[in-house]
Amino acid sequence: MNRNLIIGLILSAIAILAALVSFIWTPFDHVAMNIPAKLQTPNLTHWFGTDHFGRDIFSMIMVGARTSIAVAFVAVGIGMGLGIPLGLWAAARKGSYVDELIMRANDLIFAFPSLVIAILITAIFGAGAVNAIIAIGIFNIPVFARVVRGAALPIWEREFILAARVAGKKAARISVEHILPNVLNLLIVQATIQFSLGILAEAALSYVGLGAQPPTPSWGRMLADAQTLVSIAPHLALIPGFAIIITVMGLNLMGDGLRDHLNPRTRVART
Amino acid sequence: MIRYTLKRFLSLCISLAVASLLIFFVIEIAPGDPASFMLGINAQPDTVAALRAELGLDVPKFERYLAWTQGMLTGDFGMSYTYRTPISQMVADRLWVSLPLALFALALSTIIALPAGIYAAARRGKTGDVAVMSATQLGVAIPNFWFAMMLVLIFAIKLRWFAGGGFAGWDKGLGAVMWSLTLPAISLALPQAAILARVMRSALLDVMNEDFMRTARAKGLTTTQTLWKHGLRNALIPVLTIIGLQFSFLLAGGIIIEQVFYLPGLGRLVFQAISARDLIVVESVVMLLVFAVIVVNFAVDLAYATVDPRLRART
Numbered sequence: 001m002n003r004n005l006i007i008g009l010i011l012s013a014i015a016i017l018a019a020l021v022s023f024i025w026t027p028f029d030h031v032a033m034n035i036p037a038k039l040q041t042p043n044l045t046h047w048f049g050t051d052h053f054g055r056d057i058f059s060m061i062m063v064g065a066r067t068s069i070a071v072a073f074v075a076v077g078i079g080m081g082l083g084i085p086l087g088l089w090a091a092a093r094k095g096s097y098v099d100e101l102i103m104r105a106n107d108l109i110f111a112f113p114s115l116v117i118a119i120l121i122t123a124i125f126g127a128g129a130v131n132a133i134i135a136i137g138i139f140n141i142p143v144f145a146r147v148v149r150g151a152a153l154p155i156w157e158r159e160f161i162l163a164a165r166v167a168g169k170k171a172a173r174i175s176v177e178h179i180l181p182n183v184l185n186l187l188i189v190q191a192t193i194q195f196s197l198g199i200l201a202e203a204a205l206s207y208v209g210l211g212a213q214p215p216t217p218s219w220g221r222m223l224a225d226a227q228t229l230v231s232i233a234p235h236l237a238l239i240p241g242f243a244i245i246i247t248v249m250g251l252n253l254m255g256d257g258l259r260d261h262l263n264p265r266t267r268v269a270r271t
Numbered sequence: 272m273i274r275y276t277l278k279r280f281l282s283l284c285i286s287l288a289v290a291s292l293l294i295f296f297v298i299e300i301a302p303g304d305p306a307s308f309m310l311g312i313n314a315q316p317d318t319v320a321a322l323r324a325e326l327g328l329d330v331p332k333f334e335r336y337l338a339w340t341q342g343m344l345t346g347d348f349g350m351s352y353t354y355r356t357p358i359s360q361m362v363a364d365r366l367w368v369s370l371p372l373a374l375f376a377l378a379l380s381t382i383i384a385l386p387a388g389i390y391a392a393a394r395r396g397k398t399g400d401v402a403v404m405s406a407t408q409l410g411v412a413i414p415n416f417w418f419a420m421m422l423v424l425i426f427a428i429k430l431r432w433f434a435g436g437g438f439a440g441w442d443k444g445l446g447a448v449m450w451s452l453t454l455p456a457i458s459l460a461l462p463q464a465a466i467l468a469r470v471m472r473s474a475l476l477d478v479m480n481e482d483f484m485r486t487a488r489a490k491g492l493t494t495t496q497t498l499w500k501h502g503l504r505n506a507l508i509p510v511l512t513i514i515g516l517q518f519s520f521l522l523a524g525g526i527i528i529e530q531v532f533y534l535p536g537l538g539r540l541v542f543q544a545i546s547a548r549d550l551i552v553v554e555s556v557v558m559l560l561v562f563a564v565i566v567v568n569f570a571v572d573l574a575y576a577t578v579d580p581r582l583r584a585r586t
Contacts, residue, residue: 108286108293111565113523116557119541124298196412203414204527208542223417227531230420231428241417249412 005257011250015243019065028056030063031215039233048239051222052229057236060217061243067129067218068247071211072198074133076191079140084187086141087148088179091156092171103149106142114139118201122210129212136201140194147190151183185262189255196251203244219244275576283569290561291343295336298554304328305352308548326352339554348555353547358555361540368438369529369536371448373521375456380464380521381514387464388471388510393498395476403468410465415524419458419531426454436533455532459525463517470513474506481505508578515571519564 022030027047034054042049048057090102118135125131155161156179164174205211206220214221219240226236306322307314323329330338342349348358391403427435433454439447478484479502487497526538533539537556544552 104282104285107282108289111286111290111561111568113520113560113564116523116526116541116560119526120298120545120553120557124545200414204416207414207416208527208530220414223414223420227420230424234424237417237420237424241414241421244414244417245409245412249408252408252412 002257002260004253005261008250008252008254008257011246012254013250015065015247015250016069018062019069022059022062022066026056026059026062028059030055030059030217032056039229039236041233041235049233049235051225051236052233057222057239060222061219061239064217064219064222064240065243065247067206067212067216068199068202068244071129071133071136071202072195075136075140075198075201076194078133078137079144079194080187080191083141083144083146084148084180087145088152088175090145091149091152091179092175094153094156099149102145106145109139109142112139115201115204118205119208119210122205127210127213129216132202132205132211135205136198140198143194144187144190147186148183151186152179155179155182185258189259189262192251192255192258196248196255199244199248199251272576276573279569279572283565286565287562290565291340291558292336294554294557294561295339296332298550298557299332305548305550309352339551343555343558349551351544351549351552353544353549353552358552361552362537362556362559365535365537365540367441368534369522369525369538372452372455372459372525372528372534372536373518375449375452376459376463376521376525377514377518379456379460380467380517383460383464384467385471385510388468389475389498389503391468391472392475392479393494400472403472407465407468410461410468413461415458415462416527416531418461419455419528422454422458423531436531438534438536452534455525455528455534458531459521459528463521467510467513467517471506471510474509475502478502478506508575512571512575515567515574519560519567522563523560 032055034050036054037046037050038052038054040046040050040054046056046058048061051057051060086102090099093099118132118139121135121138122128122131152175161174161178164178169177202211202218203220203223206218207224209221209224211220212218222240223237226233226240230237304319304323306326306328307319310319310322320329327335327338339349346359348362350356351358351361354361387403387406391400394400423435426432434451437451439451441448475498479498484497484501487501488494492500522537525534525536526541528534529536529538530542537560541553541556543549544556
C-alpha cells in the first residue's frame with residue numbers, strides 16, 4: 001500500500017469512527033447547555049472547550065461528523081445510483097439518440113453553478129439535511145455518468161465483449177456482467193472524491209443556514225455560530241474547521257492512493 | 272472550423288433555452304406566493320389579488336416565461352417585487368462588486384498556481400515537489416469560507432491591516448476597492464490555486480514525456496531551456512481551459528465569500544431575494560450566472576478547437 005492511501009485511510013477512519021462512536025457514547029450530551037461553563041478553551045474536562053451556550057464542542061464535533069458523513073454518503077449514493085446506469089446505457093448505445101440525450105443533459109447540469117443551485121433548492125424547498133442531500137446528489141449524477149461512459153467505451157471494443165455478444169447476451173446484461181466490474185476501480189476512486197466534495201458542500205450549505213437544522217449539530221453551522229465570536233474564542237472556528245479539513249484531506253488522499261493502488265501500471269512502477 | 276462553431280453555437284442556444292425553462296419553472300413551483308408573503312398573513316384576499324395583478328403574477332405561467340426571456344434578451348430583466356427598481360440596474364450595481372472580486376481572485380490564483388505548478392514539475396519527486404503537492408492537498412481540503420474567517424481573524428482583528436468586511440465603494444477610488452477586496456479574493460483564490468497548480472504540474476509532466484522534448488534536449492538545449500521554450504507552451508493549453516472554467520466558478524462561488532465579508536455583490540442579492548421571495552430577482556441572477564458559465568465554456572471550447580484542430584473532427 002502506498003503512503004497516500006495509508007494516511008488517507010487513517011484520517012478518514014478518524015472521522016468515521018467519531019461518527020459511529022457518537023451513536024453510543026459522547027463525553028457530554030451534545031445539546032445540553034451549561035451557561036456557567038461557556039466559551040471555555042480546550043481543557044481536561046472539555047477536550048475541545050465549550051461554545052457560547054456551554055455545550056461540549058468535542059461531543060458536537062462527534063455528532064456533527066454523523067451529519068456530514070451521512071449527507072455526503074447519501075448524496076454520493078444518489079449520484080452513483082442514477083449516474084452509473086445512465087453512463088452504462090449511454091456507452092452501450094454509443095452515438096445513438098439516447099447517448100446524445102444523456103450526455104447533453106449532463107453538460108447542462110455541469111453548466112449550473114452547483115453551489116448556487118444547491119442554495120436555490122434548499123432555499124426554495126426548505127432548509128434541511130434531506131434537501132441538502134438532494135441538492136448535492138443531483139450534481140453527482142453527471143459526474144458518475146460521465147466517468148462510467150468514458151471508461152466503458154473502450155471496453156465495448158474489447159474481444160471478450162464481442163465473445164459475450166456472440167454468446168447471445170443482451171447489452172444490458174453485458175453492461176452489468178462485463179462492463180461494470182471493469183470500471184469499478186475508477187468508480188471507487190471517483191466516489192471518494194465526490195464524498196469529500198459532498199462534505200465541503202454540506203459544510204457550505206450549513207454555514208449559510210441551509211443545511212441540517214438545529215438542534216442537529218453540523219460542522220458548517222458550528223462555523224457560522226463561531227463567526228461573531230471568533231475574536232474572543234478562536235477555538236470555536238478552529239476546531240470545526242480542522243475537522244472538515246482532516247476529513248476532506250483524508251478522503252482525497254485515499255482517492256489518490258486508491259487510484260495508484262488499483263491501477264496495475266502505477267503499482268508496478270512504484271515497486 | 273465554421274461548421275464546428277455553428278454546431279457549438281446551436282448547442283449553446285439549446286443549453287440556454289433549457290436552462291431558462293428549468294430555472295423559471297423550478298422557482299415558480301416553489302411554495303409561497305410572493306404577493307401574500309409581502310403583505311403578511313393578515314392581508315385581505317382582495318389586497319393580495321390586487322398586488323398579484325400589479326406584479327403581473329395573475330398572467331399564466333408560460334406567458335410570464337416568454338415575457339421574462341424576451342426581456343432578458345433585450346437586457347430588460349423586469350422589476351424587482353420588493354425594491355420596485357429595474358433588476359438590470361440592481362444586477363449592474365452588484366456586478367461592480369462581484370466581477371472585480373472574481374477577476375482579482377482569478378489573477379491571484381493564476382499568479383500563485385502557475386509558478387508553483389512549474390516548480391513542482393521541474394523538481395518532480397524531490398522535496399520541492401512534495402512540498403508543493405502537500406500544500407495543494409491542503410488547499411483543496413480547506414473550505415474557503417473557513418479560510419476567510421481565519422484571514423479576518425489574523426489580518427483584520429489581530430493585525431488590523433484590513434477591514435473585517437464591507438465594501439469601500441468605487442467613489443473612494445480603485446486603491447480602496449482593491450484593499451477591501453483583498454481578503455475575499457485571497458480566500459476565494461486559494462482552493463482554485465491549488466487545483467490549478469496540480470493541473471499545471473501534470474500538464475507539464477505529460478509534455479515532458481513527449482518525443483519533441485527529447486529532441487529539444489538532444490539538439491543541445493538545457494533542461495530549463497526545453498522547459499520554457501517547448502514544454503510550457505504546450506502545457507498551457509489544458510491550463511488555459513481550467514482558468515477559463517474557473518472564472519465562471521469564481522463568479523458563482525463568490526456567493527458564500529460575499530456572505531462572510533458582507534460584500535454587496537450578486538451572492539448577497541440572491542440571498543436577500545430568496546428570503547424576501549423576490550422570485551424574479553432570483554431567477555434573473557441565477558440565469559445570468561448560468562449564462563456566464565455556458566458562454567465561458569463555449570469560448571473555451573472554441574479557443575481549444577482553434578489551437579488543437581483534432582478536436583474539431585472529434586465532435
